Amino acid sequence: xxxxxxxxxxxxxxxxxxxxxxxxxxxxxxxxxxxxxxxxxxxxxxxxxxxxxxxxxxxxxxxxxxxxxxxxxxxxxxxxxxxxxxxxxxxxxxxxxxxxxxxxxxxxxxxxxxxxxxxxxxxxxxxxxxxxxxxxxxxx
Amino acid sequence: xxxxxxxxxxxxxxxxxxxxxxxxxxxxxxxxxxxxxxxxxxxxxxxxxxxxxxxxxxxxxxxxxxxxxxxxxxxxxxxxxxxxxxxxxxxxxxxxxxxxxxxxxxxxxxxxxxxxxxxxxxxxxxxxxxxxxxxxxxxx
DNA sequence: GAGTGGTAGTCTCAAAATGAGACCAGCACT
DNA sequence: AGTGCTGGTCTCATTTTGAGACTACCACTC
Numbered sequence: 128x129x130x131x132x133x134x135x136x137x138x139x140x141x142x143x144x145x146x147x148x149x150x151x152x153x154x155x156x157x158x159x160x161x162x163x164x165x166x167x168x169x170x171x172x173x174x175x176x177x178x179x180x181x182x183x184x185x186x187x188x189x190x191x192x193x194x195x196x197x198x199x200x201x202x203x204x205x206x207x208x209x210x211x212x213x214x215x216x217x218x219x220x221x222x223x224x225x226x227x228x229x230x231x232x233x234x235x236x237x238x239x240x241x242x243x244x245x246x247x248x249x250x251x252x253x254x255x256x257x258x259x260x261x262x263x264x265x266x267x
Numbered sequence: 268x269x270x271x272x273x274x275x276x277x278x279x280x281x282x283x284x285x286x287x288x289x290x291x292x293x294x295x296x297x298x299x300x301x302x303x304x305x306x307x308x309x310x311x312x313x314x315x316x317x318x319x320x321x322x323x324x325x326x327x328x329x330x331x332x333x334x335x336x337x338x339x340x341x342x343x344x345x346x347x348x349x350x351x352x353x354x355x356x357x358x359x360x361x362x363x364x365x366x367x368x369x370x371x372x373x374x375x376x377x378x379x380x381x382x383x384x385x386x387x388x389x390x391x392x393x394x395x396x397x398x399x400x401x402x403x404x405x406x407x
Numbered sequence: 408g409a410g411t412g413g414t415a416g417t418c419t420c421a422a423a424a425t426g427a428g429a430c431c432a433g434c435a436c437t
Numbered sequence: 438a439g440t441g442c443t444g445g446t447c448t449c450a451t452t453t454t455g456a457g458a459c460t461a462c463c464a465c466t467c
Contacts, residue, residue: 161314163388163395168308170425174301186444197426202445212398222434223443233394240387243380248303254373255303258352310454326415337455342416362463363414 166211171196171204173241176213176230180238183229213237306351311336311344313381316353316370320378323369353377 167173171193178184178192190201205228208214213234219225230238248255307313311333318324318332330341345368348354353374359365370378388395 159392159396160385160388163392164313164385165310166395167384168310168313170305170308173304173308187442190444195426197428198445199427199447200425203425210399210402211395212402218444221443224433226444233391233398236391237384237387240380240383243383244307244377245300245304247377247380248300251373251376252299252303255306255351256299258373259350262350262352327413330415335455337457338416339418339456340454343454358415361414364462366415 163211166207167213167237167241169204169207171200172208173245175201175204175208176234176238176241177245179214179228179230180235180242183227186226186228189228208234303351306347307353307377307381309344309347311340312348313385315341315344315348316374316378316381317385319354319368319370320375320382323367326366326368329368348374 167176174193174196175189178189184192186201186205189205190196190198193201196204205214205216209216209228212231215229215231215234217227217229219227307316314333314336315329318329324332326341326345329345330336330338333341336344345354345356349356349368352371355369355371355374357367357369359367
């Protein structure tokens, strides 16, 4: 099973130590790794990063691509991604000025591991769905 | 086991196609991959999965390990993780009954790619922090 | 036998994040 | 003169989350 690869490849003496490793000195609450993870684990972040990994998109294109995101959250999520350095925002002086969003090098670098997770989800979403059904049936 | 994690298939012709690939036939909104990703991209999910990847923990231990999670969210996040099949919950009939949470095979399988992301965050959190500072300075 | 503490939670209320939708300015096209 | 497209912002309702009190049970101490 896919479990054995854990200790071999990654050599995690204490995984929590890695997660909470920080300069501050031991407080698990403000850990930089956790900070970064939470920055990309918002509801829409990974979805937008994934879209932009394919190619740059304009605001309206992204809105149409993800029909159930509100304009408000699209604006804000893109802003946050830009602030964290994953996304580049460029305004073109066309007649109605258009804005293009694209991944930065940092964004592309982050997308590599993110894609692993997406790939896992692609391969295993059925198992998750099954687990849910079984769980709900057991509860009832 | 139904857990699949082949290291192949890196050729994403259209990454969005993969993400939105679903039986329903084209609606980006209810995509199983996105559904799975959002299930593990909650604020506390990855943190708890990571903790449990180290070893099984009891409820109170997890609460002490993550001091800034509310008991309410700990209960609920563990419930959701259990429902999705990542976490196993076992009650021991000790005098005050104790409950142990552990990763299932599916959970361990999911942790492998998740760990890639964590590793990336560990290596690049400084760059993200820098980007934020630069962005905030530019805004001011 | 009264108090204290630890177990894993639930319940309630306030605060924060999010969703839904109206509104904006500017220009092109009809 | 009206309509549409651009990328937003603003307001308000709903949902989600946080903070903290509260529960039942038992063991242990005083």
